[in-house]
Amino acid sequence: MKIKHISIPTKVARPGMQLGEVLMECVEKRVPGIPYMNAEGKLSGRFSVRHLFLLCCIPEDIIHGAHLLGDDIEHLDFPHIIADELMAQKVDDFVFADFIQLSPNFQAIKALAIMEQYNTSYLFVTEGDNYQGVVTRLSIARAVVTKACCVE
Amino acid sequence: MDNLTPEMWTSAAVLVTAYGLIFSEVLHRTSAAIFGAVAMIGIGMWMGFYTQEAAILAVDANTILLLAAMMMLVALLRPTGAFDFAAVHITHWAKGNPKLLLIYLSLAVSVISTILDNVTTVIVFAPLTVLICRLLKINPMPYLMAEAMLSNIGGAATLVGDPPNLMIGSAGDISFNSFLVHMGFPVLVVWIGTVGLMLYLFRDQLTDGGKDPKTLVATHAIKDAEGLKRILFSLAIVVVLFFIHHTLHFLPAYASFIGLTLALLLMRPDMEKLFSSVNWSVLFFFAGLFMIVGGVESSGLLELLGHQLAKLATDPSKLLMTCLVLMWVAAILSAVVDNIPFTVTMIPIILGLEGSGVNIAPLWWALALGVGLGGNGTHIGATANIIAVSELEKSGMPEAKVTPLQWMRTGMPVMFFGLLLASVFYLLFFELFTTI
Numbered sequence: 001m002k003i004k005h006i007s008i009p010t011k012v013a014r015p016g017m018q019l020g021e022v023l024m025e026c027v028e029k030r031v032p033g034i035p036y037m038n039a040e041g042k043l044s045g046r047f048s049v050r051h052l053f054l055l056c057c058i059p060e061d062i063i064h065g066a067h068l069l070g071d072d073i074e075h076l077d078f079p080h081i082i083a084d085e086l087m088a089q090k091v092d093d094f095v096f097a098d099f100i101q102l103s104p105n106f107q108a109i110k111a112l113a114i115m116e117q118y119n120t121s122y123l124f125v126t127e128g129d130n131y132q133g134v135v136t137r138l139s140i141a142r143a144v145v146t147k148a149c150c151v152e
Numbered sequence: 153m154d155n156l157t158p159e160m161w162t163s164a165a166v167l168v169t170a171y172g173l174i175f176s177e178v179l180h181r182t183s184a185a186i187f188g189a190v191a192m193i194g195i196g197m198w199m200g201f202y203t204q205e206a207a208i209l210a211v212d213a214n215t216i217l218l219l220a221a222m223m224m225l226v227a228l229l230r231p232t233g234a235f236d237f238a239a240v241h242i243t244h245w246a247k248g249n250p251k252l253l254l255i256y257l258s259l260a261v262s263v264i265s266t267i268l269d270n271v272t273t274v275i276v277f278a279p280l281t282v283l284i285c286r287l288l289k290i291n292p293m294p295y296l297m298a299e300a301m302l303s304n305i306g307g308a309a310t311l312v313g314d315p316p317n318l319m320i321g322s323a324g325d326i327s328f329n330s331f332l333v334h335m336g337f338p339v340l341v342v343w344i345g346t347v348g349l350m351l352y353l354f355r356d357q358l359t360d361g362g363k364d365p366k367t368l369v370a371t372h373a374i375k376d377a378e379g380l381k382r383i384l385f386s387l388a389i390v391v392v393l394f395f396i397h398h399t400l401h402f403l404p405a406y407a408s409f410i411g412l413t414l415a416l417l418l419m420r421p422d423m424e425k426l427f428s429s430v431n432w433s434v435l436f437f438f439a440g441l442f443m444i445v446g447g448v449e450s451s452g453l454l455e456l457l458g459h460q461l462a463k464l465a466t467d468p469s470k471l472l473m474t475c476l477v478l479m480w481v482a483a484i485l486s487a488v489v490d491n492i493p494f495t496v497t498m499i500p501i502i503l504g505l506e507g508s509g510v511n512i513a514p515l516w517w518a519l520a521l522g523v524g525l526g527g528n529g530t531h532i533g534a535t536a537n538i539i540a541v542s543e544l545e546k547s548g549m550p551e552a553k554v555t556p557l558q559w560m561r562t563g564m565p566v567m568f569f570g571l572l573l574a575s576v577f578y579l580l581f582f583e584l585f586t587t588i
Contacts, residue, residue, distance in 0.1 A: 059548050061282035067372040068240055068280075073287065 003105030003111050005135030006143040007125040012037040013047045013091045022047050031134040032122045036095045043124070043131060046099040047091055052140030055094060056086055101126040108140050155456055159201040163451035166192045167497075170444050175489045177471050182433045185440025192447035201446045210446025214322040214405045215315070219269075219373050219438070220430055222312065225387060227429035228415055232380035237373040240281040244368075250290055250358040251351055254298050257281060258350075261299045262306025262343060267391060268456045270307040270314065274300055274536040278543035286547070287328055287367045287581035292551045293544055295561070296356035298347075300540035301528045301566050308524025309339035311404060312394065315438070316495040316523045318404070323499045324516045327398035331378060334517050334585060335524075338577040342525065342570040349569050353562050379419055386415035442498045449500045458504030464509040472582055475518035482522025487529030487563075495523050514585045521574045527568035529559045531559035 010029045013022045013036040025034055026049050033048035062069070062076070101124045102111060111123055115137060122136040170188025174181045189207065196202020229235075242260055246253035257277065264273045266405070278296055285292035307313035311321040311331040321331055351358065374380060392412030397407045448454055465474045478498075485494050502515045527534030531541050531554065541559065544552045578585060 039431075059282075060546050061279040061286065061543075064279040064369075065236065065283040066371070067375075068236055068283070068368050070367045070369045072367045075289065076286065 001108040001140075001143060002104065002109055003102060003123075003125055003140075004109065004132065005107050006139050007104070008139055009133040010034045012043070012131055013095070015039050015090075015092055017091045018032045018087065019052070019089045019091050019094060019122070022091045023049065023052070023087065029134070030138070031136055033097060034134065035124050035131055036091070037131070039068075042129065043101065043126065045095040045097045046070045046124070047095055051096060052094055054134070099124060102135070103127065104132055108135075110133050112137070114142060157452065159199050159447075159451040160453040160456065162195055162199060163192065163201065163448040164453055166195060167444055171429060174493060179211040180433075181490065182437040182440065183439045185444065186330055186566075187234050189440040189443035192444050195262055196447045196450060198564060201452075202450045206450055207446055210449070211442040214403045215318045216439060217405035218312065218318060218403075218408050218434050219315065220435060221405065221412045222269060222429045223272075224412055224426055225383070225390065225408070225415060226268050228379070228419060228421060229268075229383045229387065230272075230276060231375060232377075232383060233373045234373040234380055234384070235276040237370055239277065239284065239574040240368045240370040240373055243284050247366055248288060250288075252289075253284070254295055254351070254358060255347060256355070257295055257300045258302040258347065261303045261579075265303040266310045266313045267286040267387070270303040271535045271539065274303055274539050278539055282543060282547045282552075284368065286549075291357050291551050292547060292549065293554055294350070294357045296540040296544055297554065297562055298350050298354075299333065300534065301350070301563065302343060302346060303536050304527045304534045305339060305343050305525065305570065307334050308520065312408075314524055315434075316491055317520055319410040319438075319492075319495050319499060320516050320520050321404070324512070324588060326516065328394040329398065330588055331520075334588075335520060336579075337584075338521060338574050339524070342573045345354050345573045346566055346570055349566060350562070353428030353565065364446060368391055383415055386411045386418065391477050438492065438496075439582040441493055441505055445496050445500060448497075449522065454497075454500045455504050459508065460499050461501065462505050462508035462510055465505055465515070466508060471511070471514065471579070472579070475514045475585070476578065478515060479518040479522040479575065479578070482528075483526030483567065486523045487533040487567060489536075491527060495519065513588045514582070516588070517585045521578070522571075525567060525574060526571045528570065529560065529563045531556050531563070533563070534568075538565075 008029055008031055010031055011034065013025075013034055015038065018129050022034065026032065026047075029120070032050060033046050035043045036045040036047055038044040047083055101118060102114065104125050104127050106125075113122060114123060121138075122134050125132040125135055161483035166188060168193070170184055173179045173184035173187065179187065189533075193202060193204055193207045196207075197204070238260055239257075242256045246256050261270075261273050261277050262269075277299055281295050281299060282292045285295060302313075308317065309332065311326065311328045312318055317331065317335075320326065321328075390408055393402065393410060394404060397404055404411075445454075461474070464470050470560070482491070482494060485491070498519055502512050502519065505515070506512045527537065531537045532583065537559065541554050544554050
C-alpha cells in the first residue's frame with residue numbers, strides 16, 4: 001500500500017494566515033498538522049495542533065501535575081475571549097521548523113515505522129517541491145478497514 | 153615566590169586554564185574538568201610530578217559513590233509520587249495564606265534537602281509550586297526564590313545535604329552527627345532569619361489572600377504505594393546508618409549503599425533505567441576536579457600556599473579572623489562561580505595546615521558555612537537557583553520572570569544577612585567550632 005493512495009490533501013499554512021483559518025483546515029480534514037510554506041513557496045516548517053495547545057494553554061507545570069488537578073479549575077480553562085484573540089493571531093509564531101516529508105511511493109508500513117521512530121502521528125507526502133497531503137495513522141487504519149489497502 | 157618551581161607554575165597554569173574554561177562556560181563544565189584532568193596527568197607525567205596512579209588516588213571515592221547512591225535512591229523515590237503528595241498536603245495546610253504557604257513549602261524543601269540532594273528536591277518541587285500558585289492566582293516568583301535559597305541553606309546543615317559538605321566531611325573525617333551538631337545550629341539560625349527577611353522583602357507580593365486550593369487533590373498523588381513504603385524504609389535505614397556510621401566505622405558511602413542494596417532487593421527496579429537516572433556528568437565533573445587539584449597538590453604548590461596561611465592560622469589570636477575571612481571569601485566566590493572547584497582546591501590547603509600544627513577544625517566549619525550560604529547571592533550561584541529561574545520563565549506568567557538583577561536584589565541581602573548571622577553565631581560559639 002503506497003502512501004500516495006492514502007494521503008489526505010490539505011491546504012498549506014502561509015505567512016500571515018490567521019491561526020483560526022489554519023486550525024479550521026486541520027479540524028475539517030481531521031489531520032494533526034499541516035505544512036507551512038514560506039514566502040518563497042518552499043515548505044519550511046509545520047503547524048501542529050498539539051504544539052499549539054502546548055504553547056498557549058498547557059504549561060509544563062500543569063502537565064507535570066495533571067493527576068493532582070481537581071474539578072474546580074474553571075479559571076485555568078479557555079475563556080472565549082482568549083480563544084477569539086488566539087484565533088486572530090498570525091500562524092507564523094506557531095510554526096515549527098522540524099518536519100518529516102516522505103515520497104508518495106513509500107509503503108504504508110515504512111510510514112508507520114517512521115512515525116514510531118519520530119514519535120509522531122502524521123507525516124507530509126511530497127514529491128520534489130510539490131506537497132501532496134498528510135498521511136496519518138488514522139488514514140492508514142481507514143485504508144486497512146475499507147480494504148483500500150488493496151488498491152494496487 | 154622564589155620557592156616556586158616550574159612544576160608548581162605548570163600545575164597552576166593547568167588548574168587556572170581548566171577553571172577558566174569551567175567558569176567561562178566555553179566548554180561544558182564536565183568536558184572542561186575531564187580536559188583539565190587529562191592535561192594535568194599528561195603534563196605531570198612528562199615533568200615527573202604526577203602519575204596516573206596518583207590521579208586515581210586523588211579521586212575521593214567516598215564522595216562520588218555516596219552521591220551516586222543518593223541519586224539512585226531519589227530516582228526510586230520520585231516516581232512513587234511522595235513529593236506530589238507532600239506538596240498537595242502542604243498547600244491544604246496553608247489554607248490559601250500566601251505567607252504560610254511560603255514558610256511551609258520552604259520548610260519542606262529545606263528539610264528534604266538535608267538528606268537528599270537539594271537540586272533534585274527543587275527540580276521536583278518547582279513545577280508543583282508553579283501549579284499551586286497558578287491555581288491560587290498568585291505570583292510564583294517569591295515561592296520559587298525562597299525554595300531555592302532556603303534549600304541551599306538547609307542543605308548546608310548536614311554532611312549529605314550539599315556536595316561541598318560531603319567533600320569536606322570526607323577529607324576531614326567528619327561524622328554525620330558532628331556535622332549536624334556543628335552546622336545544624338548556625339544553619340537553623342540563618343534559616344529562621346532568612347525566612348523572616350524573605351517575608352519582609354516579598355511583603356508586597358504576599359498580601360493577596362489566595363483561595364483554599366481544593367482544586368488540588370491528593371487522591372492520585374501516590375502512584376506506587378507499595379514502592380513508596382519500600383523506598384521510605386530503605387531511606388530510613390540510610391538515615392539511621394548516617395547517625396551511627398562513625399561508631400560502626402562505616403564510610404557514609406557504604407552506609408548509603410546498604411540502603412540502596414535494600415531498596416534494590418525490595419523494589420527490583422529496571423537497572424538500565426535506574427542507572428540512566430544517575431547524573432554521571434556531575435560525578436565525572438567532581439572526579440575531574442579531584443584529579444586536577446591532585447596534580448597541583450603533587451607539585452607542592454598547595455603545601456607552599458598552606459605554609460603561607462599557616463603563619464596566620466598558627467597564631468590563636470588570628471585563627472578566628474582567618475576563619476571568618478575564609479567564610480566570607482568562600483561565600484562571595486561561591487556567589488559568582490561554582491562553589492565545588494573552590495571547595496576541592498581549599499581542602500588540600502586546609503589539610504596541609506594540620507601538619508603545621510594548626511587546629512583545622514574551625515577552618516572546615518568556616519569553609520562549609522561560606523560555600524553553603526554564598527550560593528544565594530546570584531542566580532548562577534547555585535544549581536537550585538538556575539532551576540528556579542528556568543521554571544519561572546517556563547511558567548509563561550510575565551510577572552513571574554526573574555532577571556539576574558532582580559535575583560541579586562533579593563539574593564544579595566539574603567546572602568549577606570545569612571553570612572552576618574552565621575558570623576555572629578561563629579564568633580559567639582567559637583569554642584564549639586574548634587572541635588570536630
